[in-house]
Each structure stands twice: as C-alpha cells, then as structure tokens.
Amino acid sequence: MLITTPEHVARLATELRQHARKAVTRQVLVSMGTCGIAAGATPVLDALKREVSARGLTDVDVLGVGCVGLCHSEPTVEIVDRATGASTIYGDVTPEQAAALLDGHGREIKKTWYFPEDEQNAENRLQARIVLRNSGRINPERIEDYIARDGYQALATVLAGMKPEAVVDVITASGLRGRGGGGFPTGRKWRIAAGQASDEKYLICNADEGDPGAFMDRAVLEGDPHAVLEAMVIAGYAIGAENGIIYVRAEYPLAIKRLKIAMDQARAHGLIGENILGSGFAFDLSIKYGAGAFVCGEETALIRSIAGSRGTPTFKPPFPAVAGLWGKPTVVNNVETFANIPAIIRKGADWFKQIGTPGSPGTKVFCITGKINKVGLIEVPMGIALRDIIFGLGEGIRNGRKFKAVQTGGPSGGCIAEKDLDTPIDYDTLKMLGSMMGSGGMIILDEDDCMVDVAKFFVQFTMDESCGKCTPCRVGGRHMYGLLEKITAGKATLDDIETIRDLAQTIKTASLCGLGMTAPNPVLATLACFEAEYLAHVVDRKCPAGKCARLITYAIDPELCTGCTLCARKCPATCISGKPKEAHVIDQSMCIHCGVCYDSCKFSAILKH
Amino acid sequence: MACSGCCCEGRANLLEAYPEKRRALEDYIDRLHLGGDMERQKGFLIDCLHQAQAIFGYLPLEVQELVGKRLRLQQADVSGVISFYSFFTDQPVGRHKINVCTGTACFVRGADKILETFKRALGLEEGATSEDMKFTLSTIRCVGACSLAPVVMVNERVYGNVTPKRVATIIKDCE
Numbered sequence: 001m002l003i004t005t006p007e008h009v010a011r012l013a014t015e016l017r018q019h020a021r022k023a024v025t026r027q028v029l030v031s032m033g034t035c036g037i038a039a040g041a042t043p044v045l046d047a048l049k050r051e052v053s054a055r056g057l058t059d060v061d062v063l064g065v066g067c068v069g070l071c072h073s074e075p076t077v078e079i080v081d082r083a084t085g086a087s088t089i090y091g092d093v094t095p096e097q098a099a100a101l102l103d104g105h106g107r108e109i110k111k112t113w114y115f116p117e118d119e120q121n122a123e124n125r126l127q128a129r130i131v132l133r134n135s136g137r138i139n140p141e142r143i144e145d146y147i148a149r150d151g152y153q154a155l156a157t158v159l160a161g162m163k164p165e166a167v168v169d170v171i172t173a174s175g176l177r178g179r180g181g182g183g184f185p186t187g188r189k190w191r192i193a194a195g196q197a198s199d200e201k202y203l204i205c206n207a208d209e210g211d212p213g214a215f216m217d218r219a220v221l222e223g224d225p226h227a228v229l230e231a232m233v234i235a236g237y238a239i240g241a242e243n244g245i246i247y248v249r250a251e252y253p254l255a256i257k258r259l260k261i262a263m264d265q266a267r268a269h270g271l272i273g274e275n276i277l278g279s280g281f282a283f284d285l286s287i288k289y290g291a292g293a294f295v296c297g298e299e300t301a302l303i304r305s306i307a308g309s310r311g312t313p314t315f316k317p318p319f320p321a322v323a324g325l326w327g328k329p330t331v332v333n334n335v336e337t338f339a340n341i342p343a344i345i346r347k348g349a350d351w352f353k354q355i356g357t358p359g360s361p362g363t364k365v366f367c368i369t370g371k372i373n374k375v376g377l378i379e380v381p382m383g384i385a386l387r388d389i390i391f392g393l394g395e396g397i398r399n400g401r402k403f404k405a406v407q408t409g410g411p412s413g414g415c416i417a418e419k420d421l422d423t424p425i426d427y428d429t430l431k432m433l434g435s436m437m438g439s440g441g442m443i444i445l446d447e448d449d450c451m452v453d454v455a456k457f458f459v460q461f462t463m464d465e466s467c468g469k470c471t472p473c474r475v476g477g478r479h480m481y482g483l484l485e486k487i488t489a490g491k492a493t494l495d496d497i498e499t500i501r502d503l504a505q506t507i508k509t510a511s512l513c514g515l516g517m518t519a520p521n522p523v524l525a526t527l528a529c530f531e532a533e534y535l536a537h538v539v540d541r542k543c544p545a546g547k548c549a550r551l552i553t554y555a556i557d558p559e560l561c562t563g564c565t566l567c568a569r570k571c572p573a574t575c576i577s578g579k580p581k582e583a584h585v586i587d588q589s590m591c592i593h594c595g596v597c598y599d600s601c602k603f604s605a606i607l608k609h
Numbered sequence: 610m611a612c613s614g615c616c617c618e619g620r621a622n623l624l625e626a627y628p629e630k631r632r633a634l635e636d637y638i639d640r641l642h643l644g645g646d647m648e649r650q651k652g653f654l655i656d657c658l659h660q661a662q663a664i665f666g667y668l669p670l671e672v673q674e675l676v677g678k679r680l681r682l683q684q685a686d687v688s689g690v691i692s693f694y695s696f697f698t699d700q701p702v703g704r705h706k707i708n709v710c711t712g713t714a715c716f717v718r719g720a721d722k723i724l725e726t727f728k729r730a731l732g733l734e735e736g737a738t739s740e741d742m743k744f745t746l747s748t749i750r751c752v753g754a755c756s757l758a759p760v761v762m763v764n765e766r767v768y769g770n771v772t773p774k775r776v777a778t779i780i781k782d783c784e
Binding site for chain 2: 215294306308
C-alpha cells in the first residue's frame with residue numbers, strides 16, 4: 001500500500017495499533033537472530049505455532065522477532081499479555097515445552113537483565129533502549145509492526161516541513177557521535193557534506209562489522225532493519241543525497257535477507273524511491289557486499305571496495321564528505337549511528353542529551369562475551385561503570401574465577417584492569433584508559449588468561465588484516481608479532497620489551513589509517529597494566545596464567561600414575577612411554593607441550609608447571 | 610554460499626563442462642546495468658565475483674577471465690581483488706567446509722585446542738583440503754555467535770560450545 005502524505009503515516013500507525021489491540025490478546029515472541037536460530041529457535045517457533053492452532057487460539061500471535069540480547073539462555077520465548085503489558089521470558093526453551101509455555105510453565109528469566117515493558121520506568125535499571133528499542137519486540141519482516149511502533153514517523157516529520165539544514169541542526173545539537181568506534185560527531189559530518197555543491201552525493205551505511213566479538217550491528221539489521229532504512233532516507237534528505245548504499249558483510253546472510261525484505265516493503269509503501277510521501281524528494285537504496293576484509297570498516301577503504309578495488313585506505317584529506325565515492329561528497333555512518341536517528345528526530349535533541357554523559361550523549365550497545373556468566377547483547381547509557389556491566393548485568397565471572405581484565409574496542413582497543421572498573425565509560429574516558437570504544441565488543445578475561453597471549457592474538461589479527469599499503473603497519477605489525485612470539489616462547493630479553501614500546505610508538509604515529517594507528521593499542525595497554533606478567537615471561541621464563549604452551553612442562557607423577565596407557569595412546573608426539581600398569585614417563589626432548597595428556601588423564605597424574 | 614553442484618572441484622575446462630553454470634553467470638552479468646563510465650563499471654566486479662563463487666564454488670582462472678572480459682577489466686584487477694578479500698578463493702574447496710571460529714570470544718574459550726584437535730583428526734593443516742575433496746579445514750574470524758563460543762561452522766551449520774571431545778562427533782556428522 002502506497003503512503004502518499006506525511007500525515008498518512010501517523011494515521012496508519014493508529015489504525016494498526018487499534019486493530020492489533022482488538023485482534024491480539026497475547027503475543028508469543030521467539031527470539032530469532034542468527035544465534036537464536038543456531039541455538040534451535042526455529043523448531044521452537046514451529047512447535048508454538050502448531051500448538052496455538054491446535055488449541056484454536058485465534059487471538060494469540062506467535063512471531064519470530066530479532067535478538068533480545070539474552071544470548072546466555074537462548075532459545076528464549078517471551079509471552080506478553082497485551083491488556084496489562086505484563087510479560088514473562090523463558091530461557092533454554094525446547095520444542096517439547098511449547099504446550100507448557102502457553103500455560104505459563106518454563107524456566108523463567110529474572111528481569112534484572114532486560115526490561116522490555118519498562119520503557120516508562122527508567123529507574124532501577126541499568127539498560128536503556130534506543131537502538132534496540134524494537135529488536136525482540138517486532139517481527140522484522142513486517143513493516144506494519146515497525147509503523148505501529150512509531151516507525152517512519154520521524155521521516156514523516158522531516159518531510160512534512162523541516163528544511164534539510166534544520167535536520168542537520170537537530171542531529172548536531174543532539175551531540176550524537178559515530179558509533180562505529182571513532183566517535184566523530186555525526187552532525188558535523190553531515191554538515192560538511194550538506195555544504196558541498198555537487199550534482200551527486202552518496203550516503204553509505206557501514207555494516208561491515210568486522211571486529212571479532214562484536215555483533216550489535218548484525219542484531220540491529222536482523223531485529224529492526226526499517227530503523228536503519230528510515231534513518232538513511234532522513235540523512236539523504238539532510239545532506240542532499242539521492243543514492244544510498246548499504247555495505248554489509250557477506251558473512252551475515254540473515255541480516256541481508258531481512259534488509260532486502262525491508263527494502264522491498266519500504267519501496268512498496270513509497271518510503272524509498274521517487275517522490276517519497278508526496279514530498280518530491282527521491283532516494284533509492286542498494287546493497288553492496290563485503291568480502292571478508294577487516295580494513296574495509298575504515299571509510300576510505302570501504303569506498304574503494306564499493307568501487308570494485310582492493311580495500312586499501314586513502315589519505316585524508318580530502319575527507320569522504322568532500323570527495324568520496326566516485327569523487328563525490330559521501331557520508332559514511334555506521335548501522336548503530338543510523339539506528340539512533342529516528343528517535344532523535346521524534347523526541348528531540350534535548351531528550352537525547354539527557355541520556356549519557358555531556359561529551360557522549362545517548363546509549364551504546366555492547367556485546368559482552370568471554371569468561372562471564374551472562375553473555376549477551378546490552379544497551380546501556382554512556383557513563384555507566386564497567387563494574388555495573390560486568391558484575392551487574394553480566395552477573396560476574398564464570399566458574400567462580402577471579403576477574404582479570406576487560407578488553408574493549410576489539411583489535412584497536414586495550415584492556416582495562418580491576419582498578420579502573422568504576423570509571424564511567426564514554427568515548428573520552430576509554431581513550432584516557434588507553435583503550436577505546438570501538439564498535440562495542442567487550443571481552444571479559446579471567447585469571448586463566450595470559451595477557452601477553454591476548455595481546456599477541458590481537459596483533460596477529462591486525463597483522464593478518466593489514467592491507468599492506470603502508471610500511472609501518474605492514475612491516476611493523478609483523479615485527480611486533482615476532483617479538484611477542486619470542487616472549488611467549490620464553491626466548492625474549494628485556495631489550496625486546498623496550499623495542500616493542502619503541503616500535504608501537506612508530507606504528508601509531510606513522511601509519512596511514514586507523515587500523516595501523518590503533519594496532520599497537522592492545523600491546524601498549526597490556527604493558528601498562530600488566531607489565532609484571534610480561535616480565536615473568538622474559539625474566540622467569542614462566543607464564544603465570546599457564547597459557548603459553550612452550551613455557552609449560554608436563555611431567556607424570558609416578559605415585560598417581562596407574563599405568564592405564566591412555567596418555568601414551570593419545571600423545572600426538574608419541575613421547576610417553578611405559579608398560580601397562582606401571583608408571584609412565586614423558587620424554588621432555590620430544591614433548592610438543594600440547595597438553596593432550598593433561599586433559600586426558602583420569603587420575604590427575606599429569607603435573608603441569 | 611556453497612557451490613550448488615559440488616561436483617566441479619578441481620576439474621579443468623569448467624566453463625565447457627558446465628555450460629548451464631556459465632549461462633547462469635552470464636545471465637547475471639547481462640542483467641547488470643553495464644556500459645558507460647569504465648570506472649563505475651568496475652564497481653560491479655565484487656558483485657560478479659560473489660555470484661561466480663556461488664555458482665562454481667570457487668574462482669578458477671577461466672572464470673576470472675570471463676568476468677574480467679565482460680567487465681572490460683585487466684586480469685590483474687580481477688586477481689588483485691580476489692587475493693585481497695578472504696571470502697574469495699581460487700582453489701577448489703571440499704564438500705564439508707569446516708570453519709573453526711577464531712574470534713576473540715572463541716579464542717579465550719579455547720578455540721586453539723579445537724583447531725588442533727581438528728588438525729590431528731583430519732590430518733590437515735589450516736587452509737588445506739583433503740585429497741578426496743571431502744574436507745577443507747580453515748579458520749574464520751567471528752561469526753557473531755559469541756555466546757556459543759567456541760564455535761565451529763560446517764558449511765552453514767553452526768556448532769556451539771564445542772569441546773575437543775565433540776570434534777569426532779562433528780566429523781562423523783559429515784559422513
């Protein structure tokens with residue numbers, strides 16, 4: 001159905017809400033993001049649908065929704081009573097439980113973690129949802145669901161009478177900063193592009209989420225794709241672009257599928273394409289696929305990739321907002337940044353500024369993973385303390401182990417130790433702590449993790465992903481990896497640590513793009529907080545966490561060994577010998593330190609030093 | 610996007626042997642709005658390579674040449690792009706593509722041990738394909754299923770919370 005005027009959007013929303021109120025008394029929401037499906041949500045959805053139709057319940061709506069963020073208990077089902085708004089969430093659901101769930105039985109999840117129905121009650125909760133407002137609440141494949149929740153209302157407001165400059169003013173006043181990691185003020189970027197006189201301008205949505213351990217953009221695209229489309233049309237109007245491109249990872253097939261459905265629906269409703277809402281403004285969208293290159297998250301590299309070339313970054317200036325794709329003014333914004341736009345237009349810049357900190361207003365979505373009890377996707381106001389995230393929402397460290405550090409900002413970020421956990425986090429404080437916001441991956445490490453090994457992991461990542469264009473990053477990264485290898489192999493000297501510091505500084509200052517400039521961060525941050533651990537590797541030739549394989553020796557305790565021969569049979573280097581029922585011995589000269597014997601021994605007879 | 614036919618691995622003269630696959634690729638290129646500006650025409654290269662890899666399973670030289678010719682690009686441009694992006698491969702891959710996720714969450718939860726176990730069980734190095742074209746063992750950077758870490762992806766199927774002990778079961782599932 002074509003929506004032809006801005007007023008029509010609000011009218012349609014009211015109609016849809018009235019209809020839903022009459023027709024549906026209960027909603028059964030099954031979380032169907034990529035990980036929900038991997039955990040088995042599809043058979044659950046089918047079983048619930050079957051059960052509802054078998055019981056002849058015509059007023060119960062069973063729908064697949066996006067990620068609610070309760071990754072630790074997936075698959076999850078939420079049952080909402082439409083009349084009272086009350087809801088219950090059940091975790092670890094199986095298809096066999098379908099009937100019981102409809103009767104209100106199942107493993108209920110405490111709502112300290114997630115408060116869906118609590119939009120008015122902002123006190124006593126750690127989360128605040130702007131970006132994930134609809135994720136887990138609506139069927140992402142139904143535009144009507146989005147419209148009923150004030151979707152496309154912001155676009156209607158804009159096209160009903162705001163001048164493009166006024167839109168840029170609102171976004172500037174809101175203080176919204178780029179959520180892709182850098183934190184550049186979005187309004188300023190838009191203003192630069194809007195001020196360019198050009199016959200052609202481009203707007204790009206950066207959905208090339210490459211940070212390992214970050215999946216918030218995927219969650220938004222899978223759970224609320226229309227929010228991104230709406231924001232892109234608004235941004236296109238504000239900067240004077242008629243072409244939008246969504247550059248999305250090819251590794252996200254579900255996100256791509258839902259984006260395509262959303263685009264078709266938006267086009268059919270006249271919300272993208274020619275003469276949008278009868279305003280005369282035209283804006284069209286297309287999708288481009290990434291092909292597995294981390295550096296393409298950098299905007300100039302991304303633009304080169306869209307142009308069909310190797311994704312190597314280019315010098316700035318000129319900035320893309322002045323000369324980007326095909327040499328035309330181009331604005332590149334991240335998915336999460338876009339998802340904030342409709343809410344800011346609807347509720348105003350002042351509302352947005354109340355949330356978060358003065359320097360970084362709004363919320364941030366984080367993926368908390370690693371050694372934490374409640375792994376999940378959360379959206380919190382900026383300025384929250386890491387302690388509240390890790391020990392509040394995340395409910396502390398797995399298996400009763402001790403917290404060691406939290407890694408933020410992915411391969412460009414750093415580690416934050418216990419002493420800084422109470423710092424209110426935003427773009428600026430994280431930078432001060434030697435880390436960065438990045439795209440919002442948050443990996444929790446415990447006492448069993450070796451910080452040198454973690455730093456090596458990230459340096460290996462940036463080394464592999466370096467595009468090779470500039471020498472500091474290409475050669476420096478490799479060199480740094482070599483030095484870290486030396487440390488974890490127990491072959492380094494104290495001079496090597498100094499060399500690393502030196503080298504890190506050079507790579508930081510002399511690299512061409514953000515990838516190289518931030519690549520040494522994981523090393524510098526771990527060196528700053530955990531120097532003792534580096535020294536233990538170098539001076540004592542020991543890995544305190546017991547992670548670095550080549551610094552571990554395995555031996556067999558003859559008292560405990562029963563001679564069961566299991567370790568000898570499992571040893572890939574065949575360096576364990578001994579007769580059955582007699583104590584075995586490891587030949588240290590042949591041992592490859594793989595730890596298979598340690599893991600396989602049923603009598604705890606293998607000693608690890 | 611796995612090859613739909615799964616019978617084209619390693620064969621020479623793919624384009625002749627599979628005219629229907631060639632047709633599918635050419636049809637795709639026909640539908641693009643080519644022509645005009647050479648520079649902008651290059652913007653379709655990555656789309657075409659995605660399509661070609663979906664059809665053939667990998668990108669052998671003859672397929673690269675076909676794409677290059679249609680887009681009026683030098684072979685160096687085409688192979689340069691293929692070698693840059695890890696998604697593209699010019700080598701045939703096995704029927705079961707085993708991808709061990711080595712993203713950060715999987716790394717801290719022991720992905721290295723999972724990879725080692727696969728290497729030993731299959732007798733393959735990382736990135737290698739078995740001679741019978743049954744398995745390709747590789748690593749992948751974060752599939753975004755961090756809550757299930759460590760994760761292994763076999764073709765499109767995701768296995769979560771993998772332990773070294775489960776490796777044998779996963780391999781068996783491929784039988």
